[in-house]
Amino acid sequence: MATDTKSNTMGVNYLIYVVILVIALFQVLFAMMAGPQPILMLLLAFLQASLAVNHFMHLKQERPSLFLALIPYTLFVLFMMNMIWSDSVRLLHMRPPGN
């Protein structure tokens, strides 16, 4: 029974592997023919990432509380990184703001 479940999981993983590669190929062909569309490219990248996180990293099989607990942690890290984000303005001219 447990072996059946594991082989089923690997079967799903093979499918996810193919889907991720097909999306990557589509991205490249689309960019070559129609030019890069940033929003579409990002959406497809998020789709690939969500497939990998849910199936390869098995987040889908974990308790929902783990996923929910990671959200405030992510927000905290994002808040702390505000220092670097605001500093990106300085990078434009390689000097501190106001100089």
Add this chain to the structure above:
Amino acid sequence: MSQATVAVDPHTGMMEERPFAIPSSKLVMWLFVISDAVTFAALLFAYGYLRNASPDWPTPFEHASIWNALLMTFILVTSSLTVLMAVNAAQNDDRARAFRWTMITALLGLAFTALHLREWIDLIGKGVRTFQNPWGAPMFGATFFSITGLHMAHVVGGVVALIAVGLIYKAGKYSAKHLEILSLYWHFVDIVWMFVVPLVYLMNMKR
């Protein structure tokens, strides 16, 4: 209550429920992955900001570079599958097969790094430096080398970890749990690359 959901306190011997029913080391890996994901997000954000603010942003990647990036994607996504096979074999107590798949994953990581270095050498040969290039906005090199360089450092670090954990696992000192936790990191490296290709390579394709 299964063993997976409880931990034994070494001082009292009492059973206590694990947080989120996963080992603490796995939770720590999840927290690390999120921190690292935000680091890459900040770098890509800064890159996007600079790219939009620079009217002469270079688009140097010819079709050969794009196909090379797609080949690198194929290698990295395949390595995610091979590390899953390693974990699967480890969970079935097949140490020899788990070790073999772990080493194949490490080899794929090395192949990815070699292709990436070839790309770097090619760009450096064309005159791209951290703060200068022959085509336009000088910050192109800084953003390209920092984003792809940080990612490559993660791949190399992952290869070292795969070899080390694989050898210790083969010696019988590590369990399937350790391989599974390491696989989380390796999948994360793969996921980051899924964002690097469209934002750094496809957006800067020569037309």
